[in-house]
Amino acid sequence: MAFQLPSSFSSSSSSGEYSDTPSSYGLTTSTFAAFVVSAGLVILLLQRRVGGGGKGKGALKLPPGPPGWPIVGNLLQFARSGKQFIHYVRDLQPIYGPIFTLRMGSRTLIIVSSNELAHEALVDRGQAFASRPRENPTRAVFSCNKFTVNAAVHGPLWRSLRRNMVYNMLSNTRLREFHDVRADAMDRLVDRLRAESAESPDGSVLVLKSVRFAVFCILLAMCFGVEMEEATIENVDRLMKRVLIVLNPRLDDYLPLLSPLFGKQRREAMEVREEQIRTLVPFIEQRRSELRGDPPSPGKSSSSSPSRSFAYLDTLFDLKIEGRKSAPSHAELVTLCSEFINGGTDTTATGVEWGIARLIQNPDIQSKLYADIVSVVGDRVVTGTDVESMPYLNAFTKELLRLHPPTYFSLTHAAVEPTRLGGYDIPTDANLEFYLLPIATNPNCWTEPGRFWPDRFLTGEEADITGGKEVKMIPFGAGRRICPGLTMGMLHVNLILARMVQEFEWSAHPSYPISFEEQLEFTVVMKNSLRAVVKPRKKPTSQI
Numbered sequence: 001m002a003f004q005l006p007s008s009f010s011s012s013s014s015s016g017e018y019s020d021t022p023s024s025y026g027l028t029t030s031t032f033a034a035f036v037v038s039a040g041l042v043i044l045l046l047q048r049r050v051g052g053g054g055k056g057k058g059a060l061k062l063p064p065g066p067p068g069w070p071i072v073g074n075l076l077q078f079a080r081s082g083k084q085f086i087h088y089v090r091d092l093q094p095i096y097g098p099i100f101t102l103r104m105g106s107r108t109l110i111i112v113s114s115n116e117l118a119h120e121a122l123v124d125r126g127q128a129f130a131s132r133p134r135e136n137p138t139r140a141v142f143s144c145n146k147f148t149v150n151a152a153v154h155g156p157l158w159r160s161l162r163r164n165m166v167y168n169m170l171s172n173t174r175l176r177e178f179h180d181v182r183a184d185a186m187d188r189l190v191d192r193l194r195a196e197s198a199e200s201p202d203g204s205v206l207v208l209k210s211v212r213f214a215v216f217c218i219l220l221a222m223c224f225g226v227e228m229e230e231a232t233i234e235n236v237d238r239l240m241k242r243v244l245i246v247l248n249p250r251l252d253d254y255l256p257l258l259s260p261l262f263g264k265q266r267r268e269a270m271e272v273r274e275e276q277i278r279t280l281v282p283f284i285e286q287r288r289s290e291l292r293g294d295p296p297s298p299g300k301s302s303s304s305s306p307s308r309s310f311a312y313l314d315t316l317f318d319l320k321i322e323g324r325k326s327a328p329s330h331a332e333l334v335t336l337c338s339e340f341i342n343g344g345t346d347t348t349a350t351g352v353e354w355g356i357a358r359l360i361q362n363p364d365i366q367s368k369l370y371a372d373i374v375s376v377v378g379d380r381v382v383t384g385t386d387v388e389s390m391p392y393l394n395a396f397t398k399e400l401l402r403l404h405p406p407t408y409f410s411l412t413h414a415a416v417e418p419t420r421l422g423g424y425d426i427p428t429d430a431n432l433e434f435y436l437l438p439i440a441t442n443p444n445c446w447t448e449p450g451r452f453w454p455d456r457f458l459t460g461e462e463a464d465i466t467g468g469k470e471v472k473m474i475p476f477g478a479g480r481r482i483c484p485g486l487t488m489g490m491l492h493v494n495l496i497l498a499r500m501v502q503e504f505e506w507s508a509h510p511s512y513p514i515s516f517e518e519q520l521e522f523t524v525v526m527k528n529s530l531r532a533v534v535k536p537r538k539k540p541t542s543q544i
């Protein structure tokens with residue numbers, strides 16, 4: 001079992017297809033257990049000697065939770081359970097209720113799984129819970145000390161960064177401007193799937209890999225303003241995977257006193273950070289010199305096509321941050337660009353993978369979806385504008401994100417100042433985790449909540465996925481920290497699914513039966529990566 005707890009994506013990455021987390025970071029259960037017991041005893045002795053101890057939380061009335069050990073809290077029980085964190089929490093929830101506490105070493109996690117409490121905390125009293133907790137030292141380096149939208153504490157920096165991303169990049173008008181980037185990525189996706197299927201002896205394809213690559217291409221082009229050659233994209237993608245691996249939570253994140261034992265991992269993380277800066281700064285500099293109108297440097301081989309008129313990066317060069325005079329540094333630009341690319345890549349790709357699995361499981365639903373697409377576009381290739389007018393597709397995607405929220409937890413929240421929720425104290429240093437899956441499958445809110453049934457949204461059941469009025473399903477979170485990429489995320493999931501279904505009929509591979517078991521990486525991916533058989537349909541004509 002990998003040692004895996006929820007974490008923010010910061011400037012880092014997300015995952016999706018990577019189940020190859022090195023065991024040096026993911027300790028096995030038995031080593032971990034032995035390690036924690038001995039380490040716990042050593043720390044206890046050390047703390048006694050220096051007169052240390054608790055943090056004076058005795059007077060607080062925290063939500064209930066399983067009793068834990070001194071120092072290590074519930075870490076040992078979690079490790080010994082042999083479960084993934086999402087399953088460990090799922091099994092505790094019926095015992096401890098809608099709000100409960102887990103102590104993971106030095107971190108106090110408060111898990112909220114009630115619709116009402118989520119609405120109260122995120123919407124009604126959104127300001128009070130709008131911050132983010134402290135980061136571990138490795139993440140702090142990658143996020144330039146929380147210089148990102150997702151990691152910034154609630155305050156002027158967060159407001160400046162978020163406002164810039166939302167108004168300059170994620171508005172409907174701006175999204176329309178990148179129509180051709182999406183169209184190109186969709187064509188490439190279809191070509192890749194066709195080629196992979198033709199090369200494989202059984203005509204099958206690995207869904208997540210190609211979809212993830214397509215989304216990555218779109219976000220890379222939007223971020224840096226250039227459409228890069230495939231080899232360059234793959235290179236950047238490989239680097240992002242390494243970033244992801246070194247940012248995996250480590251034992252010393254929860255037991256900082258053990259950090260002297262993790263020197264090698266820390267050094268490796270710093271090398272990856274340097275490589276990330278070395279790789280991305282040339283794109284930043286290329287863009288800067290193009291904006292200045294410099295002539296291309298002689299003899300420099302270009303790994304990208306001519307530039308677009310606008311990119312996320314352009315908005316960052318002279319970004320005015322409340323309370324700060326200087327423009328973002330190179331390292332900060334790398335961090336902000338990585339956040340933009342990573343925030344939307346695995347979340348979207350994971351959603352599509354589960355979506356294709358559901359279509360294979362339900363051929364009737366697949367037929368209805370195909371009919372919906374054809375009724376709107378006829379023989380023409382489906383575009384981002386078309387998907388808005390496809391009621392069944394939109395119902396399908398909503399149902400998909402209800403039952404398979406790409407992240408089962410929102411990013412970790414923190415209280416701005418000590419407060420209360422559900423009758424319990426919430427200290428500022430607690431990690432507040434909103435558990436999205438039980439919220440979206442609450443039997444008080446849904447008929448047959450466990451059934452995958454897109455028609456529910458066409459026959460009277462409703463849900464505002466922003467959670468503004470009430471919280472029924474919030475795959476993008478809710479309130480002040482709601483995902484700023486909601487519209488783009490929905491558009492990409494809709495468009496990719498529509499194009500994949502327009503071009504191919506999807507069915508199960510006889511040797512790889514579909515299993516709906518999940519695995520927590522950054523997003524919750526299919527435990528057995530989906531391998532499916534594709535049968536080309538009538539080829540649509542090129543775009544108008």
Ligand code: HEM
Pocket residue numbers: 149150151162339340341343344345347348351405406407409410411412413475476477478480481482483484485486488489490493
């Ligand atoms: C299907 C696609 C997506 C899903 C399911 C998703 C989900 C989420 C969730 C659950 C959160 C946490 C909200 C909270 O803390 O309460 C979040 C935050 C965030 N997402 Fe997304 N996301 C998606 C796509 C995107 C895209 C396309 C981008 C941008 C390019 C993006 C950028 C962000 C950022 C910057 C935050 C942090 C917001 C803040 O802290 O103020 N996401 N997302």
